[in-house]
Amino acid sequence: MTALLAATNVVHHLKDFEIAGPWFTGHHVLLILVAVVTIVAFRYAAVSIATQPKRTGVVALMEVGLVWVRDEIVYPWLGDKDGPKWVGFFWTQFFFILFCNLFGLFPAPLNLWQRTATGNINVTGGLAVVSLFAILFAGMKKHGRGGYWLHLVPHGVPWWLWPLVFLIEIIGLIAKPFALTVRLFANMTAGHAILGVLVGFLWGVVHYSNPVLGSVSSVASLGFMLFIMLFEVLVGLIQAYIFTVLTAIFVSLAVAEEH
Amino acid sequence: MLCSLLAEMSLQWAFFGAAIGAGIATLGAGIGIGRIASAANESVARQPEAAGDIRGTTIITAAFIEGVCLFAVVVCMLITFK
Numbered sequence: 294m295t296a297l298l299a300a301t302n303v304v305h306h307l308k309d310f311e312i313a314g315p316w317f318t319g320h321h322v323l324l325i326l327v328a329v330v331t332i333v334a335f336r337y338a339a340v341s342i343a344t345q346p347k348r349t350g351v352v353a354l355m356e357v358g359l360v361w362v363r364d365e366i367v368y369p370w371l372g373d374k375d376g377p378k379w380v381g382f383f384w385t386q387f388f389f390i391l392f393c394n395l396f397g398l399f400p401a402p403l404n405l406w407q408r409t410a411t412g413n414i415n416v417t418g419g420l421a422v423v424s425l426f427a428i429l430f431a432g433m434k435k436h437g438r439g440g441y442w443l444h445l446v447p448h449g450v451p452w453w454l455w456p457l458v459f460l461i462e463i464i465g466l467i468a469k470p471f472a473l474t475v476r477l478f479a480n481m482t483a484g485h486a487i488l489g490v491l492v493g494f495l496w497g498v499v500h501y502s503n504p505v506l507g508s509v510s511s512v513a514s515l516g517f518m519l520f521i522m523l524f525e526v527l528v529g530l531i532q533a534y535i536f537t538v539l540t541a542i543f544v545s546l547a548v549a550e551e552h
Numbered sequence: 553m554l555c556s557l558l559a560e561m562s563l564q565w566a567f568f569g570a571a572i573g574a575g576i577a578t579l580g581a582g583i584g585i586g587r588i589a590s591a592a593n594e595s596v597a598r599q600p601e602a603a604g605d606i607r608g609t610t611i612i613t614a615a616f617i618e619g620v621c622l623f624a625v626v627v628c629m630l631i632t633f634k
Contacts, residue, residue, distance in 0.1 A: 304633060472619070472623075475619070475622070475623055475626055476619035476622065476623075478626070479619070479622030479623065479625060479626045480618070480619070480622060482629075483622055483625060531611060531615050532615065534612075535612065535615050535616070535619075538612070
């Protein structure tokens, strides 16, 4: 009886599933949905902010979010000169990741496929590749195409250490997007895995012959599920912020003046 | 003999190792985040007007350490499901 407690297959609810061949899966649909929602919502917000002197309601909320990203993520790290050029990119990245994370928590009518887009390591890998391209683009634009690679190694390194430090810098350049990928993927998947196991407790309650044990465990399971659901909302917010702020830090490092 | 026990049960030993690994990773994360929280509380006690900045730094660094713990959990998941 207690063996049924953790017997439900949680991985089945975390993995992707095909809808029309291997190139159109549940995560694809969710990505397209989130992209459409983001574009529509922020086009509406942009038009509202540009035309109305006083904003109220949902647009004011979005404006709070946009101003917060600009003042806490972009301008502190990228300065006031480069800041306005990069704000659009960081807005897109932050709100896309945030909406992907939050959509994975909605129940069936809004999220028919019951998956989290960023719970797929390929999706987060793609986002990290975008960050890598942003870092390389920023660095090459500032220092010149070859100059960026020459300036990877900091000043003051003696000439006989140069190849080793260059290799270490290249490894760091690959490891940073890899860390971004795994951090976002693992946070999203782990939360949903815990949630799945707790739902499995409820599902296994049907097999209990002892009503007291069944009711106590189902109430406890419900309490935990509520807590973890709220915690997952917080983790989704924090992970979107961490992804964006780390990309901002790396871009600012690439653009930094050495001399 | 111990050698045949180790060799015949190798798949179960892999699961055992994965479970122990995930537990040890959580240990490390717990210790790290506990130290962050203690340092943060001490600094807020010294300078209550910096509480907002300290709260932000605490949350960010806690998420970093959580990320490292989850690297190990991902490795353990790879072991279990392959």
